[in-house]
Amino acid sequence: MKCLLIAVLIVGGMAVATAAADLDEVVARGELVWAADQEGGGPHVFPDPANPRQMTGFEFDLAALLAEELGVKPRFQQGQWDRLPLLLGRTADCVINGIELTPERQRDNHCSRPYFSYSLQLIARRDGPIDTFEKLAATGPKGRWRVGVLTGSAAESVMRSRTDLEVDVIGYDGTIDSLEQLSTGVLDAAVMDDCIFTFYADRFSRLRTVERPFAGGFYTILTARDTPRLSAAIDAAIGRLIADGRLKALYDRWDLAGRQQMLLLRDAGEVPVARQKSLGELCRDTVPLLIRAAGMTVLLSCLSFPLAVGIGLAVAVGRMYGPPLLKPLLTGYVEVLRGTPLMLQLYAIFFLLPKIGLALPALVAAIVALALNYSAYESEIYRAGLKAVPPGQFEASLSLGLSKWQALRHVLVPQAVRIVMPPVTSDFIALFKDTSVCSAITVVELTKRYSVLALSTGRIVELAVVTALLYLCMSWPLAMLSRWFEQRLERPAAGHGLTEG
Amino acid sequence: MITVSSLTKSRAHVRVLEDVSLAGAEGTVTALVGPSGSGKSTLLRCLNGLETFDSGDITVGGHRLTPGSHAPALLERLRCDVGMVFQQFNLFAHLSAVNNVALAPRVVLGLSAADARARGLDLLDRVGLRSFADARPATLSGGQQQRVAIARALAMRPRVMLFDEPTSALDPAMTAEVLEVIVELARDGQTMVVVTHDHAFAKRAASHVVELAAGRIARQGPPADVL
Numbered sequence: 266m267k268c269l270l271i272a273v274l275i276v277g278g279m280a281v282a283t284a285a286a287d288l289d290e291v292v293a294r295g296e297l298v299w300a301a302d303q304e305g306g307g308p309h310v311f312p313d314p315a316n317p318r319q320m321t322g323f324e325f326d327l328a329a330l331l332a333e334e335l336g337v338k339p340r341f342q343q344g345q346w347d348r349l350p351l352l353l354g355r356t357a358d359c360v361i362n363g364i365e366l367t368p369e370r371q372r373d374n375h376c377s378r379p380y381f382s383y384s385l386q387l388i389a390r391r392d393g394p395i396d397t398f399e400k401l402a403a404t405g406p407k408g409r410w411r412v413g414v415l416t417g418s419a420a421e422s423v424m425r426s427r428t429d430l431e432v433d434v435i436g437y438d439g440t441i442d443s444l445e446q447l448s449t450g451v452l453d454a455a456v457m458d459d460c461i462f463t464f465y466a467d468r469f470s471r472l473r474t475v476e477r478p479f480a481g482g483f484y485t486i487l488t489a490r491d492t493p494r495l496s497a498a499i500d501a502a503i504g505r506l507i508a509d510g511r512l513k514a515l516y517d518r519w520d521l522a523g524r525q526q527m528l529l530l531r532d533a534g535e536v537p538v539a540r541q542k543s544l545g546e547l548c549r550d551t552v553p554l555l556i557r558a559a560g561m562t563v564l565l566s567c568l569s570f571p572l573a574v575g576i577g578l579a580v581a582v583g584r585m586y587g588p589p590l591l592k593p594l595l596t597g598y599v600e601v602l603r604g605t606p607l608m609l610q611l612y613a614i615f616f617l618l619p620k621i622g623l624a625l626p627a628l629v630a631a632i633v634a635l636a637l638n639y640s641a642y643e644s645e646i647y648r649a650g651l652k653a654v655p656p657g658q659f660e661a662s663l664s665l666g667l668s669k670w671q672a673l674r675h676v677l678v679p680q681a682v683r684i685v686m687p688p689v690t691s692d693f694i695a696l697f698k699d700t701s702v703c704s705a706i707t708v709v710e711l712t713k714r715y716s717v718l719a720l721s722t723g724r725i726v727e728l729a730v731v732t733a734l735l736y737l738c739m740s741w742p743l744a745m746l747s748r749w750f751e752q753r754l755e756r757p758a759a760g761h762g763l764t765e766g
Numbered sequence: 767m768i769t770v771s772s773l774t775k776s777r778a779h780v781r782v783l784e785d786v787s788l789a790g791a792e793g794t795v796t797a798l799v800g801p802s803g804s805g806k807s808t809l810l811r812c813l814n815g816l817e818t819f820d821s822g823d824i825t826v827g828g829h830r831l832t833p834g835s836h837a838p839a840l841l842e843r844l845r846c847d848v849g850m851v852f853q854q855f856n857l858f859a860h861l862s863a864v865n866n867v868a869l870a871p872r873v874v875l876g877l878s879a880a881d882a883r884a885r886g887l888d889l890l891d892r893v894g895l896r897s898f899a900d901a902r903p904a905t906l907s908g909g910q911q912q913r914v915a916i917a918r919a920l921a922m923r924p925r926v927m928l929f930d931e932p933t934s935a936l937d938p939a940m941t942a943e944v945l946e947v948i949v950e951l952a953r954d955g956q957t958m959v960v961v962t963h964d965h966a967f968a969k970r971a972a973s974h975v976v977e978l979a980a981g982r983i984a985r986q987g988p989p990a991d992v993l
Contacts, residue, residue, distance in 0.1 A: 667870060
């Protein structure tokens, strides 16, 4: 985690040091590198279902037209959607991926003239309770409504700013994640650009639009601030594509109502530029949020790790001393959980279990996934620990009349626990950092909160410092705690209470 | 108290015990002697079921063992009556001396923590280590550790005590202090079987000596006759 923050700091420094490629360089190179997230899906940019190695989408076609206008070839650069602007001036010349024109984006990057008009649409289940937008203004039978949005999107900021609504806004990393979760009943509603739902509506037959779109705006192409000639060339190219009807034809080809788009683009108004916050305002607005997110990081680690250790110990004991039939099952358990990525396990628990009727809240799903994943590693550590206890200890226990389980409980496991203390401590720290993966299933912990705030305020470096300090404030006491625990175990288990382990 | 009849055991097609028969009455001390690899330790470990055997029959402390694997419940009952002391002491490294002694009475016999500790302190007193009650095994000398191990085995008040080369890992001074404890036990009438290389000790403590050679009984009888 700290490494990541340091990397962000270094990269931030590099972005300042290296100038972005302006128009002449793009032309000399013969390529316009445009960034988008194909995971973001249709109709923007997505893998062609007929040939998944080939990309398609209306923005894929737009990039081709723009490159042609600049007299170069287009080259696609993959990136995660909410982080696409960070690629500018480094691996990409521009970002073309449904980026909404907002005051904040105007402040942080150069925004081209609008090329597409989007509308925000509320979506709900056909058989669900939300049938008008008004319903969101009062709490439902289960409290506040749970509404899914794409992290970093205009839908997210619009819904978060609507304090008049009784909604918990839940940010997802993938565009259609919220549709999946709405379909399985985890969410009550979702908000997204209407063209996205139109595109995927057939796949989610249980879902429908609720009323007409309630807000909207324009997509813009982002370029770096220090490439004015490239920015101007792109603006001019968009102008020519609108004027000669090629853009309208493109939208008609994608079933995006070309004529209506042209009318909306003609009357697009100016969007103001957001003011840079002062350091004081920045701290006041972000530090409480970061501290809350840090609390989530602590909660996730402190709830999942004891579970992981308990399950891991049970699995290790079962594999070494359990009935023969159990052993291959437990070995399989360890190999499957160790051999598949934590991220995949999170997805399986959060997105797939609801399909068989077991919908876990995100926090519970995160704790379960972390506990299961780490239990596989803990079990291997405990297996090593149990093997490291000299065999004479087991024989001595048996020869005193202890049963196998009593020997395990009172002699072998307490010694194994002491032996494996250092690797288990280090695993705890690893898990502490791995909690950031849980942001994939909407649990907002410190890293996620940092990344959201850094992107929305544009203050990457300042917030990185605050976040790093918060991590230190947490990991330091945790390290002290485990050291204290280790020392406590080092002392003879003794005294009057005869307590072991 | 101990009866072994026609005991035979093979390990990887090698006979380690061949037609071994012996008997030990209550209050007697049987010394098992013989060169390394003659099967002394294996015979001793058969007596409390740490090893199985192929044919023959063992009765020890009122419990009967038959060829093949033993039922766990039988072994747990038998081992309450048959204590064992190992060459390498095998003290529980994570427990203090007194807790080493008190563990089995508490866990197996169900004594309260206070009663188990009292029993532990009494036995440490008996082996001269009461002042080391709260010391960790790692901080004790080899001789002290073996005395704690003897106290630990005695804590179950066994009818038979088995000693597997109890002084082989000790220097002469420590050997003396451990043998002193064992001789003391013999004087108190504890039934014991002791595997040893120490003929002087066998002469002094044993009432009966069994000499093994290549898994068979070479000679047995009173110490004066065998040694």
